[in-house]
Amino acid sequence: MDDSDDIVKEFLVESYENLDRLDRELVGLEKNPEDRDALASVFRTIHTIKGTCGFLGFNKLEAVAHVGESLLTRLRDRQLILNPEITTALLSMVDAVRQMLSQIETAGQEGERDDSVLIATLSRLQHAPEAPAEASAETPAKTKTKRKTRTKSAAAPVPESAPEAADLPPNIGDLLMQRAGVTAAEVQLAAKQQKEGDPRHMGEILVEHGAAAPADVVDALRVQQSSRGPATASDSSIRVDVGLLDKVMNLVGELVLARNQVLQFANRMQDTSFLAASQHLNLITTELQAGVMKTRMQPIGNIWSQFPRTVRDVALGCGKEVGIEMEGKETELDKTIIEAIKDPLTHLVRNSVDHGIELPEERVKAGKNRVGRLILRAFHEGGQVNIEISDDGAGLNVERLRKKAVERGVITTEQAARMTEREIFNLIFLPGFSTAEKVTNVSGRGVGMDVVKTNVEKIGGTVDVQSTPGRGTTVRVKIPLTLAIIPALVVTCGGDRYAIPQVSLLELVRLEADEVAKGIELVHGAPIYRLRGRLLPLVYLNQELKLAADARPAKEQDGAVNIVVLQADERQFGLVVDQINDTEEIVVKPLRKQLKTVKTFAGSSIMGDGKVALILDVLGLAQRASVVTETRDRAMTGKVTEAAANAGEKQTFLLFAGPGDSRMAIPLSTLARLEEFPVAQVEMSGSQWVTQYRGQILPLIRLNVVMEERRNRLRALQAPPTADSAPIQVLVLHHDGRSFGLVVERILDIVEDRADVRSASTRASVLYSVLIGDRVTELLDIPAILGSADMSATATQPGLARAAEVTN
């Protein structure tokens, strides 16, 4: 409900503005009926109002706007020439629309009203090119004064509409009687004239009769207006120049710094009243800053809100059924960016409905729901905003695209053969490229996608398209935030601070001086760190930025090393910095053109103390340090095998060494934690090994016992832990609501693999042997292990029971 309220509110603000413009334009048009541009603009405005009304279910409003639009169509097509009568009728339509809008605003609905007279007038004018003389009896001069009054009296109730509510403002006749000394008789006369069919307002008639001065009427109207109660939507919001907001924002930033200085000063003073005043200043500044920050940011939902209507229109137009879903509506974007991407996004949405989603019959034939899905998704990532437009339609046809591209001479046959699927998909962004079977009025004319690309690139963004035949297409638009607030980690290196966008940040590792030598190893000269068994390439920020001539002194005085683990393009690396400061919300400011060539920085920001800090571009940095090129290659080969395999999902496995150093794995999803217990902590409960773990007794299953041949098993089972042996490695697992620990020899790695080459297992407790990382690995059958271990800590086998201290 809230949503639709917002839509209505937005519609009202927009429509009020449009109506004001309509008034101006209609007036201008009358003076210069040949002004095609003005006429087109009027037409568009009415059209917009009509469209939105229909969407919001304001049928009466739509009906009125519709006849007005039809009339304007004829004018636009030069089948009619604008004459005063038509202008008047159109203006009364504007008035009627405005009244209905205020009714909607106060009461939430159109109310009971009868516009049949107005509608009849408008239709009559439309069908009678030669307007009857008696209908346009008024001289143009008269019309002019009349129109003027009418425009101003826009909010006054039209006489023929019956009063809708008791709290309606006082009527104009009463007001004039009270304020301007107009006699009751004159008002009655005017009212009678109105009843007899004079379409004009009370005020106008009185002015014509000479009973009231125009100024009095205007005055009375103002009184009437002010008694209308709460401010209207158009009164409560204004449009502000973005440049001005920028300026205010910068000044607030400065104020924050000045405030900081005052606070520091205040701390050194003994004067309590000064201290109180500075605290007050502090609070106000903080709130002011938050408020100003908010002014420029707008949720992307503001532009998305029109899309349901767009989708409905286009879908209806081409006989499709499409539902629209939105995620991340609240994602905030800079105002200027919101405006710049509005048109490209609209085009993409129309395109998805028109081209992407199939006709209902085709969808049913393909085994899909007849209603197509269009999903809009927005989120922040790496200091950028990602907007995805996905459909579950037919997807792009690679072969057709390839053929078309060659036909059109865009690429040669050889090129086409060499191009990857993705490159082929991206051909749709070339000018004059459309694969639509037939040209519709929506899309297929081959203009559009290239314009989308150009417009997105103009604001520094990128467009990419991905598609799976039969499954759908996703267009991903990435745009930078010229002015957005992002959480960032602030680090120091070479005496300067740098901000790292939080989205790229995975974790922080600190190696104390004594761990450094052991922790950081060299692989062919390249430093790496073992992070939970994985090799993490290290990048020294001071080296990459050429801050220090000597090699990697990135240590604190005490010799500790700080590693910021970052993610770039699905590849992780560790960034070694001098010092890790804090996380902060920073305002991203783009770098000037002079510095755009430096790819390692995504922007700059002003820190709390007024100094400038650079924002690291994690991907740029990774590319500079050649961390990422490798991934690209790996991703490539991955893709090839994927295409070859063409089935099965990738899964993440925990690899470990089982009994006899055999390579074993369990799906990572079954794992709760990895633990290491000293043997001294292992106790016996019956013949069961247990340990105290997080306030519970955790049964431990020794894999070497479970996997042991039956005859040796008893002996092995009874063996108590030997106190001097190395700590045991335990995988804590949850199964069927129980927790237990699986004792293994060594933990090897965590890998992602398809694991689809399988062979039947040779022993119990193993599901099957699979190839993980190109080596044969046994995948454990956890339920079977539980069964064979018979591990309920309580149900110990009596025959095997030994005297053992039972804890707690």
Next chain:
Amino acid sequence: MAHTSIHTSQFCTFYLDKLLFGVELKGVQEVIRSLDMTKVPLAPAVVSGLINLRGQIVTAVDLRRRLELAPRPADMLPMNVVVRSEDGAVSLLVDEIGDVVEVEEDSFEPPPETLRGSVRTLILGVHKLNDRLLHVLDIEKACQMTDVVETAAAGR
């Protein structure tokens, strides 16, 4: 430019390595004392860093480097002449600020033929003042970084 049609024009003057330079006054936003600067690693050498000008982040260009003059002594704090370029405000770092001078059109001469290198593209010409020469700097060119790389490469 300035010397085309008007009779007199005003210049904001400043010193670099004891030479007198000037930029057209209407292109100057403000002149401020030395500010804290943040280095930009990997940036062209002429970029001294970024400064915070009341909430606006402005690139500071070391004019000594830009004009291929001797480096500024370490103990000399530069002044900022903030100029308006096509790409927003840019701060030009200079040694010392001079007066605002008004010069007549006819004292202007194009740069001498012997002036070579990237400097030639930056200096529009000179005004002959009574006691010395005023070098007129092209603000747009001085603020362009890409040009530096090219000319530097070409000069070699």
